[in-house]
Amino acid sequence: MKPRQRPSPAQRLRNMHGLLEQAYGPQHWWPAETPFEVILGAYLTQNTAWKAVERSLANLRQAGALTLDGLRSIALEDLQNLIRPSGFHTRKAPALKAFVAMLDREFSSSLDVFAASPTATLRPRLLALPGVGPETADAILLYALNHPVPVADEYLRRVALRHRLLAPPPGPAGYDSLVDLTRQAFAVDPSVSSSRLFNQFHALTVAVGKAHCARTPHCTGCPLAADLQFVTPAVVKDAKRK
DNA sequence: CGCCAGGCCGTGT
DNA sequence: ACACGGCATGGC
Numbered sequence: 001m002k003p004r005q006r007p008s009p010a011q012r013l014r015n016m017h018g019l020l021e022q023a024y025g026p027q028h029w030w031p032a033e034t035p036f037e038v039i040l041g042a043y044l045t046q047n048t049a050w051k052a053v054e055r056s057l058a059n060l061r062q063a064g065a066l067t068l069d070g071l072r073s074i075a076l077e078d079l080q081n082l083i084r085p086s087g088f089h090t091r092k093a094p095a096l097k098a099f100v101a102m103l104d105r106e107f108s109s110s111l112d113v114f115a116a117s118p119t120a121t122l123r124p125r126l127l128a129l130p131g132v133g134p135e136t137a138d139a140i141l142l143y144a145l146n147h148p149v150p151v152a153d154e155y156l157r158r159v160a161l162r163h164r165l166l167a168p169p170p171g172p173a174g175y176d177s178l179v180d181l182t183r184q185a186f187a188v189d190p191s192v193s194s195s196r197l198f199n200q201f202h203a204l205t206v207a208v209g210k211a212h213c214a215r216t217p218h219c220t221g222c223p224l225a226a227d228l229q230f231v232t233p234a235v236v237k238d239a240k241r242k
Numbered sequence: 243c244g245c246c247a248g249g250c251c252g253t254g255t
Numbered sequence: 256a257c258a259c260g261g262c263a264t265g266g267c
Contacts (some may be wrong), residue, residue, distance in 0.1 A: 046249040052265055053248090087264040091250080133250050153248055206248055 009165040010184035016159070016224055017185070020204040023223035027203035030143040036111060037066055038144035042136050043096055044086040055085040068111065072100050095131030102129060115145040122147070134175045142202070148194040150186075151202040152178035155209025159224065 007015070031050075032038045040060065044053045057066070059082040064070045071079070080093040102125070107114040114122070119141060126137035134152075141147040152175050160166045166177060186197050212222040 042248090045247085047247060047262090048249085048264080049247040049266065051247090055265085085264065087247090088249090088262055089264085091262065095250095131250065135249065139248080151248090155248070202248090209248080 008184075009160075010181060010187075012163065013160075013165060013181060013185040016163070017201050017204065019223045020208055021200070024204055024207045027200060027207060029199060029203035029206075030139075032143075034066070035115070035144040036068055039099065039140050040066065040071075040096065042139040042144070043092055043099075043131060044083060046088065046092070046131075046136060048086045048088070052086045056083040059083070059085070068100065068103065068109065071096060072104070091131055095129065098130050099132075111144075115147075119147045119149060123149070134179075138179075142195065142198055146195050148198060150179045150182035150198045152182065153202070153205065153209075156182075156202070156205045158209065159205065163224070 030038050030041065032041055037057065041053055041057065044056050060066050060070075063074065063078070063082055065074045065079065065082065074082075076093055076097060079096065080089045083089050083092055083096075086092070103109055103111065103114060106125075107117070122141060122145070123137055126132050126140060127134065132140075138149050138151045141149045142151050156178055157166075157174060160178060160181065165181060166174070182198070182201065186194060186201070208223065212224075
């Protein structure tokens with residue numbers, strides 16, 4: 001018998017994953033028909049509600065711009081107008097064009113060639129693109145290219161802070177520490193595809209985040225805990241007032 | 243009407 | 256290394 005000691009943050013995160021699976025089940029994320037569509041969604045959803053992204057994607061579909069060829073052909077100005085519903089169109093449209101240009105110039109215009117490259121070269125290449133930060137890069141790697149990388153986001157940060165799995169000061173350094181924490185949490189069990197694990201874990205994070213982290217600071221009926229307070233933007237702002 | 247959404251980037255400490 | 260404001264639009 002081992003002496004009972006406090007579980008590590010990584011162990012606690014893994015336990016939370018189990019609770020969330022029981023509560024929400026398989027998530028079959030990311031809502032998209034093709035890998036290329038995943039990539040478009042990853043760009044468009046930056047600081048934007050998914051509902052709005054859906055309308056932009058519908059516009060793109062109707063214009064035949066949901067494919068690599070379609071996106072290459074379309075004029076920048078038209079692209080801007082099609083994705084207007086999801087906001088930041090003056091930044092996101094050129095960013096999408098830059099992605100296509102990169103595939104054309106460096107990867108034989110082939111998403112398959114791109115996906116077949118090692119993660120260690122793809123991630124820096126993605127981060128060097130305009131409009132691609134760590135979360136977008138990792139979402140593309142995991143959900144479009146099926147590379148085994150964790151995806152961290154605002155919801156995971158809230159959950160981690162709320163349950164004190166992280167030191168208080170968040171920020172850009174916070175992203176990497178969240179990724180490290182996730183890697184540690186799922187470092188065991190090589191029998192399961194880590195892509196699938198990371199996929200399911202991030203999806204569950206968003207599910208619980210939408211249900212309990214978004215609006216109401218006080219978490220009632222949350223599978224993780226019913227007696228703590230989520231760090232919503234409003235809570236952060238309120239804390240700053242003092 | 244005000245707040246926020248599945249971030250990222252440039253600028254200022 | 257962080258903090259902060261701007262970027263645009265639509266849902267609730």
